[in-house]
Amino acid sequence: MSQTKPKINTTRLVLTKIREGDYLHAGEEEAIDMVLKKVLTLDRKLPAKAALDVGSGLGGTANYFYQQGFKDIQGIDLDPAAIAYTKVKYPHISFTESNALELDKLYPSPSFSLIYLFNVIYAIQDKATLIKKLSALTVQNGILVLFDYAEGKRRTDFPIIDKENTAIYPLQIDDIKKDLDAAGWKIIDINDLTQNYIVWYQGLVRKINNPSSQVVSEFSQAELSQVNKMYSYLLDLLEKGDLGGVVIYATKK
Numbered sequence: 001m002s003q004t005k006p007k008i009n010t011t012r013l014v015l016t017k018i019r020e021g022d023y024l025h026a027g028e029e030e031a032i033d034m035v036l037k038k039v040l041t042l043d044r045k046l047p048a049k050a051a052l053d054v055g056s057g058l059g060g061t062a063n064y065f066y067q068q069g070f071k072d073i074q075g076i077d078l079d080p081a082a083i084a085y086t087k088v089k090y091p092h093i094s095f096t097e098s099n100a101l102e103l104d105k106l107y108p109s110p111s112f113s114l115i116y117l118f119n120v121i122y123a124i125q126d127k128a129t130l131i132k133k134l135s136a137l138t139v140q141n142g143i144l145v146l147f148d149y150a151e152g153k154r155r156t157d158f159p160i161i162d163k164e165n166t167a168i169y170p171l172q173i174d175d176i177k178k179d180l181d182a183a184g185w186k187i188i189d190i191n192d193l194t195q196n197y198i199v200w201y202q203g204l205v206r207k208i209n210n211p212s213s214q215v216v217s218e219f220s221q222a223e224l225s226q227v228n229k230m231y232s233y234l235l236d237l238l239e240k241g242d243l244g245g246v247v248i249y250a251t252k253k
Contacts, residue, residue: 008081014227017215018207022060025119026200032064049113055120059086062093109136116145122168128179135183138252150246185250197245201235
């Protein structure tokens with residue numbers, strides 16, 4: 001008896017069609033290029049080493065890294081539908097269904113020279129435990145990249161609840177600094193990406209409001225409106241200073 005194939009979240013599907021690629025994070029390829037440029041200045045031989053995409057979504061980011069020469073790359077995601085999709089779409093990359101907080105059950109320590117998370121850690125409340133587990137999986141002098149929402153200039157009440165009733169726990173910089181240090185990470189750089197996020201989400205909202213004929217044919221107006229509400233809300237938080245964006249680079253001590 002065949003099992004029913006898990007269905008991919010509609011919001012995720014709309015985003016990939018709007019972004020014209022299997023990307024679920026802000027900035028799409030521009031954001032990845034930004035990170036690649038930085039990590040390759042830290043270790044030119046990094047593409048030949050093992051890398052882990054935590055929260056790999058629909059696989060577009062891992063595949064982009066693969067296309068840039070990272071052949072030993074793996075991805076994990078909590079969403080079974082996303083993993084089923086990536087296994088078919090990107091068979092040259094190993095994707096596994098897993099909770100990020102249980103990675104120590106999947107891989108021996110240490111296993112990776114690069115671990116990156118694009119718009120993932122905002123969904124995890126216990127960031128300190130995650131940072132420790134990622135540290136255990138990383139070789140000495142290995143690199144960690146956290147690319148995500150951050151606390152804004154004004155907001156103090158967390159979590160933020162988005163328009164899909166999902167809790168967002170942005171990175172609070174002072175706390176994450178302490179968590180990284182306690183877990184054996186040395187911070188290399190912290191770059192404020194708030195203005196980048198604003199520009200990226202302005203462009204995304206414009207595309208959602210002016211969808212291509214293909215997008216219109218695949219999704220209902222109600223589905224497009226729901227995605228528009230969510231990202232318009234996030235954009236409003238960013239523009240008001242209630243939410244920010246950041247990328248943090250750290251190396252294993």
